[in-house]
Amino acid sequence: MLVITQRRFAALLLVALARSAFAEGDAEAGRTVFQAKCSGCHNIGPGAQAAFGPQLTGVVGRQAGTTADYQYSDAMRNAGVVWSEDKLKAYIDDPKGVVPGTRMNFWWIGSDQKLSDLVAFLASQTGQ
Ligand code: HEC
Structure with missing residues (x-):
């Protein structure tokens, strides 16, 4: 009985360690996620311009709804x-939960790992 409990504990510990190792996010893997899931509506990188959605260069640290060449919803402009x-992460997971009334529709990124990778990629795109 005790043995099983210890094994279980070890398994849980491994899962916890694996999770924290992955939580960092891999920007190169995130580029692929961006291309698959976001690039239909968003441009990113030096000189990127608005498309169906606003450009996302330097989005980490940016005030929502503030790129000059995009007509945002009132919801996003006033978010x-x-x-x-x-x-x-929260917005990609549930756009309308974070910005009620946003025009962006998005369903499911696929996994927490993909979400971490994607956000690491976004953070790497500073426009430099
Ligand atoms: C079907 C098109 C579509 C897809 C796919 C899409 N978006 Fe959007 N996104 C939009 C639109 C449209 C807006 C503007 C929303 C508004 O004004 O309410 C937006 C807004 C945003 C904003 C706010 C930007 C700002 O300047 O404040 C972020 C961040 C964002 N999207 C990230 C993403 C990411 C990351 C993905 C991929 C996981 C993604 N979007 C996928 C259409 C899309």
Whole structure:
């Protein structure tokens, strides 16, 4: 009985360690996620311009709804959100939960790992 309990504990510990190792996010893997899930509506990188959605260069640390060449919804313009990595994760997970009334529709990124990778990629795109 005790043996099983210890094994279980070891397994849980391994899962916890693996999770924290992955939580960092891999920007190169995130580029692929961006291309698959976001690039249909968003441009990113030096000189990127608005498309169906606003450009996302330098989005980490940016006030929501403030790029000059995009007509935002009133909801986004007045969101009062600064895009931290955590806010971006929450928004990608549930756009209307974070900015009620936003025009962006998005369903499911696929996994927590993909979300971490994607946000690491976004953070790497400073426009430099
Ligand atoms: C179907 C098109 C579409 C897809 C796919 C999409 N978006 Fe958007 N996104 C939009 C639109 C439209 C807006 C503007 C929303 C508004 O004004 O309410 C937006 C807004 C945003 C904003 C706010 C930007 C700002 O300047 O405040 C972020 C951040 C964002 N999207 C990230 C993403 C990411 C990351 C992905 C991929 C996981 C993604 N979006 C996928 C259409 C899309």
